[in-house]
Amino acid sequence: MPAEQFKVLVTGSGGQLGAELARLSWPGNFQVACKARGELDIADRAAVGTEIQDGGYDLVVNAAAFTAVDRAESETQAALAANQLGPANLAQACGRVGAALIHISTDYVFDGAKTAPYLEDDTVSPLGAYGRSKEAGEGEVRRALRRHVILRTAWVYGVHGGNFVKTVLRLIGERGEVRIVADQHGSPTSSRDLGRAIVTIATRLAHDRERGAATPWGTYHCVNDGEASWHDFAVEIAALAGPWLGRTPRVVPISTSEYPTPAKRPANSRLDCAKLEGAFGIRLRPWREALAEVIEDLRREQAHTQREEAST
Numbered sequence: 001m002p003a004e005q006f007k008v009l010v011t012g013s014g015g016q017l018g019a020e021l022a023r024l025s026w027p028g029n030f031q032v033a034c035k036a037r038g039e040l041d042i043a044d045r046a047a048v049g050t051e052i053q054d055g056g057y058d059l060v061v062n063a064a065a066f067t068a069v070d071r072a073e074s075e076t077q078a079a080l081a082a083n084q085l086g087p088a089n090l091a092q093a094c095g096r097v098g099a100a101l102i103h104i105s106t107d108y109v110f111d112g113a114k115t116a117p118y119l120e121d122d123t124v125s126p127l128g129a130y131g132r133s134k135e136a137g138e139g140e141v142r143r144a145l146r147r148h149v150i151l152r153t154a155w156v157y158g159v160h161g162g163n164f165v166k167t168v169l170r171l172i173g174e175r176g177e178v179r180i181v182a183d184q185h186g187s188p189t190s191s192r193d194l195g196r197a198i199v200t201i202a203t204r205l206a207h208d209r210e211r212g213a214a215t216p217w218g219t220y221h222c223v224n225d226g227e228a229s230w231h232d233f234a235v236e237i238a239a240l241a242g243p244w245l246g247r248t249p250r251v252v253p254i255s256t257s258e259y260p261t262p263a264k265r266p267a268n269s270r271l272d273c274a275k276l277e278g279a280f281g282i283r284l285r286p287w288r289e290a291l292a293e294v295i296e297d298l299r300r301e302q303a304h305t306q307r308e309e310a311s312t
């Protein structure tokens with residue numbers, strides 16, 4: 001018997017993760033609608049209600065968020081609109097039509113004081129306005145909708161959108177030396193790998209629904225395997241991209257106090273992902289492997305652009 005059709009809505013499809021979800025391959029029985037901010041503002045309660053009611057979705061994946069960590073300190077209302085009100089609107093609308101929700105959250109809900117990787121039920125205590133708005137969003141989802149999966153991730157980068165990898169590549173191109181914070185630790189996470197994990201979870205949700213099986217709803221951590229400081233991350237970017245860019249700059253370790261920012265960031269952002277592996281069989285590959293793939297894609301993309309420019 002062919003698998004039942006499964007309708008998915010992806011919000012925030014103009015962002016790093018959303019763009020990957022729009023490009024990844026989904027199971028053949030899935031019908032996936034991707035909406036960028038201009039097509040669906042998740043802070044607009046009426047628009048969200050209408051979209052989810054009329055779309056007949058089985059699942060919503062919320063990849064929309066206000067992610068400018070420093071700007072959130074001064075643009076608190078905008079951060080709360082996207083990160084608290086938006087998820088509340090989505091969860092409530094999903095509840096009204098019986099849809100499930102995969103909502104993405106962050107390592108920045110933690111204060112970084114723990115010495116080991118964070119577990120899902122460790123106490124949250126965000127250091128800044130961004131983390132507080134994301135914590136509030138998690139709470140809205142849990143309160144409004146039992147059928148949710150909250151995926152906390154960290155240090156996301158990819159081919160689409162702005163991110164640390166692209167900033168480091170630009171700085172390498174401009175200067176002989178980059179200075180990068182070495183006393184904050186986390187796991188660099190490829191937006192494509194995170195997207196693939198979401199497709200795997202969505203596929204499981206569809207199977208569970210079809211078979212009437214129980215789904216392990218709840219909160220999970222999902223990052224690439226292994227850990228690094230921002231400095232380690234930049235050293236690896238430079239090593240991988242140096243031959244392509246024709247220069248290998250010095251990557252100088254500095255302390256957080258030498259690089260003051262409006263928002264405080266956790267010193268320990270490491271997330272323990274064993275719960276995700278146990279429940280969904282998902283373990284992301286080592287972060288260096290994922291980074292090498294993205295650097296290669298960026299190199300190809302640049303070579304393609306240069307060829308196009310040369311031929312016009």
Ligand SMILES: NC(=O)c1ccc[n+]([C@@H]2O[C@H](COP(=O)([O-])OP(=O)(O)OC[C@H]3O[C@@H](n4cnc5c(N)ncnc54)[C@H](OP(=O)(O)O)[C@@H]3O)[C@@H](O)[C@H]2O)c1
Nearest residue numbers: 012014015016017037041042064065067082104106155156
């Ligand atoms: N980036 C990271 O390092 C990181 C780390 C941990 C967790 N996360 C989480 O991972 C998820 C995906 O992040 P990302 O890196 O893909 O972020 P991103 O590249 O900033 O993408 C977020 C997208 O959401 C859109 N958006 C903002 N407000 C919206 C609204 N009210 N309605 C609809 N769309 C809206 C943004 O549009 P505009 O650009 O037009 O505002 C953007 O296209 C987020 O939940 C984020 O909190 C990210």
